[in-house]
Amino acid sequence: MNTKNLVENVPPATEPLDKFFAVIPAGGVGTRLWPLSRAAAPKFLHDLTGSGSTLIRATYDRLVPLSGERVLLVTGDAHREAVCRQLPEIADENLVLETEPKDSGAAIGLAAAILFTRDPDTIMGSFAADQVISPVGKFQDAVREAIYTAATGKIVTIGIKPTHASTGFGYILTGEPLNIAGAPSAHAVVKFVEKPSQAVAEEYLASGEYNWNAGMFVAPVSLMLHHLKANEPLLYEGLMEIARAWDTPERVIVKNRVWPTLPKIAIDYAVAEPAADAGDVAVIPGDFSWDDVGDFAAIARLSSAKENNNVKVIGEGARVFTEDSTGIVVTDTKRVIALIGIQDVVVVDTPDALLVTTRAHSQLVKRAVDGLKANGDIDVL
Structure with a gap:
């Protein structure tokens, strides 16, 4: 047996x-x-x-x-x-x-x-x-x-x-x-x-x-x-x-x-x-x-936020004006952001730092972090 x-x-x-x-x-x-x-x-x-x-x-x-x-x-x-x-x-x-x-x-x-x-x-x-x-x-x-x-x-x-x-x-x-x-x-x-x-x-x-x-x-x-x-x-x-x-x-x-x-x-x-x-x-x-939400292009793709004239806007109380533009805006400020005649833009607005890029270049944001670190600007990292 x-x-x-x-x-x-x-x-x-x-x-x-x-x-x-x-x-x-x-x-x-x-x-x-x-x-x-x-x-x-x-x-x-x-x-x-x-x-x-x-x-x-x-x-x-x-x-x-x-x-x-x-x-x-x-x-x-x-x-x-x-x-x-x-x-x-x-x-x-x-x-x-x-x-x-x-x-x-x-x-x-x-x-x-x-x-x-x-x-x-x-x-x-x-x-x-x-x-x-x-x-x-x-x-x-x-x-x-x-x-x-x-x-x-x-x-x-x-x-x-x-x-x-x-x-x-x-x-x-x-x-x-x-x-x-x-x-x-x-x-x-x-x-x-x-x-x-x-x-x-x-x-x-x-x-x-x-x-x-x-x-x-x-x-x-x-x-x-x-x-x-x-x-x-x-x-x-x-x-x-x-x-x-x-x-x-x-x-x-x-x-x-x-x-x-x-x-x-x-x-x-x-x-x-x-x-x-x-x-x-x-x-x-x-x-x-x-x-894995690796960049802002992923956020634009995954976001359930409603579009504002072809621009996705994420942020409570966001104040965004758009005309003839496409892309995504992520904000945690009450600053007015106006986009006019710009395509596939990525705007990320925080109280102490502003990022402006395009979806095509969103994988390169890490270079900004590396550059800021090299310059000693670690307070915004």
Whole structure:
């Protein structure tokens, strides 16, 4: 008798969904959205689409039906007050505050380590706080499939079906179907590939074998930490030291001592890519629209704001006059803004900084931030 097969066919004692814990990394400044997004008020704290909800609030709201109160949030220490104001539901022990940026490897790795010390059987799902997703129901369906797939011992990424040959995203090469109960669309991942050239991106799109890498991961915390330990042992040891002290009175002391010593590395390099090489990664192709709101052209595309004579206007009480113009105006002042005879313009008006560009050049806003930093004008960054 093959007892191994009998063991494998025994239904799990706990429903995988009951072991799910959502993690929201809320980091990054969003320099291509300056001067609206800044170090002290990054893009996830803003309502960038005119929906009435900030990006971080919308992220939380679409995860809660899956996780309930099991939500852990990782963000910068400087954002504590704003985050707690927008998400008062987050318990103090589930609010992880970084004393300095250490990239996604440390942020997501610490979340995994904390959850592991509490319950080694936890399945975590990491979803960035600054993405726009719709419809929410299809996103939640994909996450459920990812949870069932993760329960079989996989790190699962939710890929996005490409709508065009983008050179701004990494890609995932999809392999064979995995035939997992509860996850009919699960496939193996052959490999992750970096942001391609235009010609290569067009090849990827034409092949139908690639998905965009949206940075969404669902995995058993034990498997995440297994690969982290194998590939970044120093990072792993530091994160576990913090995690062991997390639910004790020593939390802050240990975190403040260890965190600055941790190496900086993205979770893709520390875990996802080596795990894919080991055959431990799966993908759920997401049948929903997704955008990381990377620039003002994205805001113009995604905004639900009404147009004022072919110009989208975002900002409560905005005072904008337009004639023979197109584009977008984002303002948090009461200053009158008049656009006459100008096409595809982007105007962002704040009390201490004004940006004027075009949609075609919106990806270059980061250069202004770099230039201001080089000149020492950090008060507006």
